[in-house]
Amino acid sequence: xxxxxVVNARKDxxxxxxxxxxxxxxxxxxxxxxxxxxxxxxxxxxxxxPWPERALPVLPGLINTFVLIASSVTVVFAWAxxxxxxxxxxxxxxWITLLCALLFLGxxxxxxxxxxxxxxxxxxxxxxxxxxxxLEGHVHYVKLxxxxxxxxxxxxxxxxxxxxxxRLIFKASDLTFxxxxxxxxxxxxxILEQTxxxxxxxxxxxxxxxxxxxxEKGTELSIDVLSDLEDSFLDARAxxxxxxxxxEKASWAWIKNEQxxxxxxxxxxxxxxxxxRRAADVVAYTPLMLSAAAEVAFKIEPPxxxxxxxxDTPRGLRTNEQVRLRDDTxxxxxxxxxxxxxxxxxxxxxxTAQRAELEDIDPMEVIKTSWILTHEAAHHDGDGHAxxxxxxxxxxxxxxxxxxxxxxxxxxxxxxxxxxxRVPTDNDKxxxxxxxxxxxxxxxxxxxxxxxxxKADDGSLxxxxxxxxxxxAGANHKKYEFxxxxxxxxxxxxxxxxxxxxxxxxxxxxxITGLHGLHVIGGALVLGYxxxxxxxxxxxxxxxxxxxxxxxxxxxxxxxxxxxxLFPILYLM
Amino acid sequence: MADSPEEINKKKKLYMVxxxxxxxxxxxxxxxxxxxxxDFGEHGFDHVDAIIGLAIAAFKASLVMxxxxxxxxxxxxxxxxxxxxxxxxxxxxALIGWAKFDPxxxxxxxxxxxxxxxxxxxxxPDH
Numbered sequence: 001x002x003x004x005x006v007v008n009a010r011k012d013x014x015x016x017x018x019x020x021x022x023x024x025x026x027x028x029x030x031x032x033x034x035x036x037x038x039x040x041x042x043x044x045x046x047x048x049x050p051w052p053e054r055a056l057p058v059l060p061g062l063i064n065t066f067v068l069i070a071s072s073v074t075v076v077f078a079w080a081x082x083x084x085x086x087x088x089x090x091x092x093x094x095w096i097t098l099l100c101a102l103l104f105l106g107x108x109x110x111x112x113x114x115x116x117x118x119x120x121x122x123x124x125x126x127x128x129x130x131x132x133x134x135l136e137g138h139v140h141y142v143k144l145x146x147x148x149x150x151x152x153x154x155x156x157x158x159x160x161x162x163x164x165x166x167r168l169i170f171k172a173s174d175l176t177f178x179x180x181x182x183x184x185x186x187x188x189x190x191i192l193e194q195t196x197x198x199x200x201x202x203x204x205x206x207x208x209x210x211x212x213x214x215x216e217k218g219t220e221l222s223i224d225v226l227s228d229l230e231d232s233f234l235d236a237r238a239x240x241x242x243x244x245x246x247x248e249k250a251s252w253a254w255i256k257n258e259q260x261x262x263x264x265x266x267x268x269x270x271x272x273x274x275x276x277r278r279a280a281d282v283v284a285y286t287p288l289m290l291s292a293a294a295e296v297a298f299k300i301e302p303p304x305x306x307x308x309x310x311x312d313t314p315r316g317l318r319t320n321e322q323v324r325l326r327d328d329t330x331x332x333x334x335x336x337x338x339x340x341x342x343x344x345x346x347x348x349x350x351x352t353a354q355r356a357e358l359e360d361i362d363p364m365e366v367i368k369t370s371w372i373l374t375h376e377a378a379h380h381d382g383d384g385h386a387x388x389x390x391x392x393x394x395x396x397x398x399x400x401x402x403x404x405x406x407x408x409x410x411x412x413x414x415x416x417x418x419x420x421x422r423v424p425t426d427n428d429k430x431x432x433x434x435x436x437x438x439x440x441x442x443x444x445x446x447x448x449x450x451x452x453x454x455k456a457d458d459g460s461l462x463x464x465x466x467x468x469x470x471x472x473a474g475a476n477h478k479k480y481e482f483x484x485x486x487x488x489x490x491x492x493x494x495x496x497x498x499x500x501x502x503x504x505x506x507x508x509x510x511x512i513t514g515l516h517g518l519h520v521i522g523g524a525l526v527l528g529y530x531x532x533x534x535x536x537x538x539x540x541x542x543x544x545x546x547x548x549x550x551x552x553x554x555x556x557x558x559x560x561x562x563x564x565x566l567f568p569i570l571y572l573m
Numbered sequence: 574m575a576d577s578p579e580e581i582n583k584k585k586k587l588y589m590v591x592x593x594x595x596x597x598x599x600x601x602x603x604x605x606x607x608x609x610x611x612d613f614g615e616h617g618f619d620h621v622d623a624i625i626g627l628a629i630a631a632f633k634a635s636l637v638m639x640x641x642x643x644x645x646x647x648x649x650x651x652x653x654x655x656x657x658x659x660x661x662x663x664x665x666x667a668l669i670g671w672a673k674f675d676p677x678x679x680x681x682x683x684x685x686x687x688x689x690x691x692x693x694x695x696x697x698p699d700h
Contacts, residue, residue, distance in 0.1 A: 013648060013650050014648045014650075015648050015650065015651070019651070020650065020651075020654070023651050023654045023655055024654055026655065026658065027654045027655050027657055027658030027661075028658065029658070030655070030658035030659055030661070030662045031658050031661040031662055031665065033662070034658075034659075034661060034662020034663070034664075034665040034666065035662075035665045037662075037665075037666065038662075038665040038666045038668060038669055041666060041669055042669040042672065045669070045672075046672060053617075053618050054606070054618060058603060058606075058607065062599070062603055065599050066596060066599065069592060069595045069596060069599065070592070072592070072595075072637065072641055073588055073589065073591075073592035073641075076588050076641050077585065077588065080581050080584065080585055080588075083581050084578055084581055417616055422615065422616040423615075423616060424616065424617075425615075425616060425617030425618070427617065428616075428617065553641075554642055557637055557638075557641045557642045558642075560637060560641075561634050561637050561638065564595075564630050564633045564634050564637065565627075565630050565634065567599075567602075567630075568602050568606070568626040568627070568629070568630050569626075569627075569630075572602065572603065572606035572607075572618075572622075572626055573606075573618060573622065573623055573626055
């Protein structure tokens with residue numbers, strides 16, 4: 001059957017049908033993205049934390065903008081080539097379009113990867129506003145040496161027993177599984193994988209149902225054992241509930257037929273007649289119940305150190321003596337020191353400052369009391385760098401040194417801006433960015449040198465710039481060495497990589513760019529179909545193919561259109 | 574719709590020019606946001622930069638819509654359909670206004686920016 005109006009226009013609309021179709025679709029897309037932009041606006045206008053302004057590296061976003069614009073031009077050229085019946089040119093332009101799509105997605109991948117690898121920690125406790133200082137950086141890699149963590153070089157991160165230093169180390173001695181949650185495989189796998197040779201995990205007591213021993217005491221934990229236990233528990237529970245249902249059915253029949261209650265509305269259950277009958281039921285059926293244990297306990301001997309992702313046992317579910325995993329498995333034992341060890345590429349006190357301002361306290365005074373600046377460095381670099389003229393050893397940690405330099409830089413920046421009647425932004429004031437961290441380190445953390453270098457403005461301060469490929473998608477931890485920190489677990493208020501969990505900015509960033517990325521993939525698939533499977537149609541009905549490409553191109557332009565707004569909003573504002 | 578080869582060839586030149594314009598205005602957006610002598614309004618990002626950035630984006634978007642998507646000469650039906658989408662998108666944006674007119678209020682609201690602090694006394698301390 002011939003599809004009508006795919007080549008020629010309909011008389012009433014003056015358009016071929018697929019064009020009306022794509023525009024209807026695009027109108028719905030405008031509404032969809034409109035809703036998401038609206039969500040962005042809402043989150044930003046009503047954020048109760050300092051919104052991360054201009055937080056993303058501009059260069060990848062800028063290149064992606066150029067790439068999408070270029071592909072918009074080539075897709076329209078591809079359509080024009082088809083109109084002129086130039087198949088070869090069509091192929092070339094379409095290939096370029098597809099390569100642009102691929103490049104765009106590749107760059108997006110690089111950006112996403114940088115976010116997933118970038119750790120943020122919000123410090124908690126102490127000071128008038130509960131600290132709220134934020135450290136950003138890359139987590140180092142460690143392995144367990146007995147109960148202690150030992151750092152391993154980045155290159156060895158894939159070695160056995162090596163894990164990122166943001167994990168919880170828990171000396172596990174007892175395990176209790178909740179049998180009513182039959183989805184333990186993931187965690188049992190994880191626990192068994194980590195069980196060292198010589199340690200065993202054995203059932204503490206016989207598991208007995210209805211007088212029959214289902215599993216004997218001392219049985220070693222495995223997924224099969226656990227699923228057998230789950231099966232027996234669930235069978236027993238099903239039988240129990242069947243008995244209870246039978247009793248309840250009998251009671252309903254009794255109250256209706258023998259007591260003559262004909263109004264079977266829900267109010268029947270409120271009457272004493274019903275309540276007494278049900279109480280008698282419970283007495284009658286309780287001895288018939290199997291009442292299989294809903295939990296089984298295993299003993300770990302000798303106890304070993306379990307390495308847990310903090311996401312496996314959220315804060316509310318853990319204490320120093322026990323952790324509860326997401327599948328309701330309870331692990332008892334002892335939490336060991338589980339610091340987050342990382343190289344810090346940025347210090348951000350803007351949250352602290354915001355909270356201080358709300359309390360009418362000078363932010364700079366509050367920042368001075370932050371744990372970040374006051375803690376004793378565990379890995380003190382021990383160069384004994386003395387403050388000039390004081391003659392005393394320098395006990396400041398690297399972050400305090402960097403902050404002192406930042407204060408010096410800020411002093412100059414404030415003076416400079418004052419000449420034009422301007423003031424530094426909160427970002428200028430409260431955030432030490434990665435390029436600044438490097439600059440201060442380069443000048444040996446000497447505040448005076450920083451002030452002079454900033455004043456000289458001869459480029460001696462920064463070793464990097466906006467278009468420096470070494471900072472393409474963020475701080476480059478392979479090339480530069482950043483100050484090292486060990487943050488004790490009890491100082492960590494909140495920690496996350498730069499994923500939706502960190503804050504609403506990254507939540508909306510990933511939602512919108514993720515959806516946009518899916519549009520790029522979808523568009524590329526359709527355009528690719530025309531390129532690779534269009535030859536036959538080109539030979540039989542070239543005008544139809546041209547119309548198809550026009551429609552696909554309209555979608556592609558729309559994808560470009562969305563990015564034209566996304567780029568400034570997410571990267572530059 | 575441009576259908577004859579001559580017209581399409583003419584169009585191709587226009588597409589190139591528009592593509593070039595889009596490149597240029599993208600560069601301008603970045604310059605305005607990152608190059609200090611071009612930083613309008615307050616130092617750093619503020620509403621002036623937001624307006625400039627969005628205005629450039631809107632201009633670029635209209636170039637794409639008018640030229641690449643051929644909305645400069647299209648049938649009435651298309652304008653109606655697309656217009657409807659734009660109205661809906663605008664409506665979505667306007668919806669967040671409700672939050673402005675209908676804030677959740679409880680406890681001590683000392684500050685106009687709306688932070689709730691149960692610990693805070695209802696009035697500012699005298700210092």
